[in-house]
Amino acid sequence: MINTCKHCRMQYYDLKPGYCCPFCKDIDKMRYEQIRAYLKHYPHSNAIQVAEALDISTYTVLKYVDEGNLDFGRGEFERL
16 A cells, blocks of 8 residues: 655655655654654643644644644644
8 A cells, every 4th residue: 555654755665554664763753752752741732832832833743633643632622
């Protein structure tokens, strides 16, 4: 199956659907951990607030939400 990396937009082949190429796995993990840590401290933040605080794009934050990678223990994450 041909996938497109959400970070570098490179197309790569993998047997299962994916969001990130092998070269960007470290970037993906780092951003995910940053977002999770921020949401632990500020659980009622929306995507714009998270993106501005971490200096990443709002699209990146929403992509993690769409992928189902972010879990919310307290509060709600507001969509735009």
